[in-house]
Amino acid sequence: MMEPQENTNDDSVPSPAPPPLPRERIPVQKGSVCSRSYFMVVMVFFHVYVLNVIALLLYVHYNSGSEAGSSSRDFSSRSNGHKVAEPLDPQPADPGFTRRMHLPRIEGIRVGHVQKVSLVPGKMHEMKTLSLKPLLFEIPHFLSEEECSVVVRLAQLKGLMESQVMVPEGQEELNQQLNLSPEEIFNLLDLNQDGQLQPHEILTHSRVRDGIWLTPENLREIYAGLKADHDGNGLLSLEEFGQLSSDAFQRFLLQRGVKRSQLVRNSRHTWLYQGQGAHQVLRDLRNRVIRLTRLPPSLVELSEPLQVVRYEQGGHYHAHHDSGPVYPETTCTHTRLAANTTSPFQTSCRYITVLFYLNTVEEGGETTFPVADNRTYEEVSLIQNDVDLLDTRKHCDKGNLRVKPTKGTAVFWYNYLSDGRGWVGEQDEYSLHGGCVVTRGTKWVANNWINVDPDYHRQARYQQLVSQQESQEQQLEKNPEQNTDTHQDL
Ligand code: OGA
Ligand code: CA
Ligand code: FE2
16 A cells, blocks of 8 residues: 555655655665655645646636736727717716616726727827826817817807906905914925015915915015015014914015006806707807716816917916815815705816817916826925916926917826726826917916716715706706796796
């Protein structure tokens, strides 16, 4: 019994096993015991090794299998945009929304990556990734020349208004409401806690005073005019700060007179409705945005109207976020109706910005993304050595990314990250952007903002509310006799 076993074992031992000992060397009986234990150890290692290899192979197989699966899905969706684009929903509000609320996000892959998208029948567009932070894309020829002209003419017909009116609004109210002492304010502003206020500490906190954009030079002028910086070192001590009255600061600014170029934004704009009954070009544009973003149509349809903006020569828009951060108390402007609470924190909840260039600007007027794909985002680092990266009149050339306005091109980006569960997450601070000063000619752009409430239930309630209202209106249209009272009233 033993022998065959030993033999079999000997046979099965792989090459590292000692060669069979010559028979005549019988005294090495001890050695055979030794070789058995040696053989056992080798076998254990061998099995562990084989199992490891098998496990590794299985892991690699399944991992690459799922990746291959998803990337092949992506490729097929890219090569034929029909698959990824949501079918055009003729209903304005989607009753199935609550069941399948999910926000697809387009993959950027890498900067410079170009994917084909199908936005209009019989035509393919190319969509290029411009940055990953924020997730930003450019689509040339999104609008035809004719469509651009129609949008501009419609805006002109409607009439444009000043984007920023120069009405001073008391900024003091918040400080007064919060009841902060000068020391407390000083400590909040003194970011590096060195007991002095550097110009960038003041500007980081409030670049904008009554709608006026402050630069480091402005600040120096104000200090000089109000004799605020006694020792002339360009910094404010707590004592100097305490003596600088906020009213005096404000009066000084307004007395100097405010030019349009000193405002946050120097442009005119109007809003164009894109729903039923709107001009075909505007409706087409909205449908194209639905296909581009792959979002539920109802979400896009319930978003803000199209904003058309005109910058004259010398016009600009300093860098900003289109939508604010979300705190637990934050409410969205668009779902206010469905929210049961009122909150002092309200923002426009613009999940996506789609920006259309309606003309090619002769010179300047680029859209700048000063911190796109930056390694880090730090608010304090935005002003360094008198260079304010948010200032699009002076420092556009120092930002990380600029898009040249070309007629018919669209760019779009996500102002919020994903929450990892298919819904809106935190604000993407890297989405900071602005309009560089137009140095020659005029600039026409249009914004399509897609509003999504980061609170999933609030968005769902809002959509339900709107669809109920719409079906009631439709009912009334079908049976006008039900509404005789109203008619009589009218
Ligand atoms: C805006 C905006 C950029 C541009 O209108 O919100 O950021 O290039 N515009 O005009
Ligand atoms: Ca300081
Ligand atoms: Fe913007």
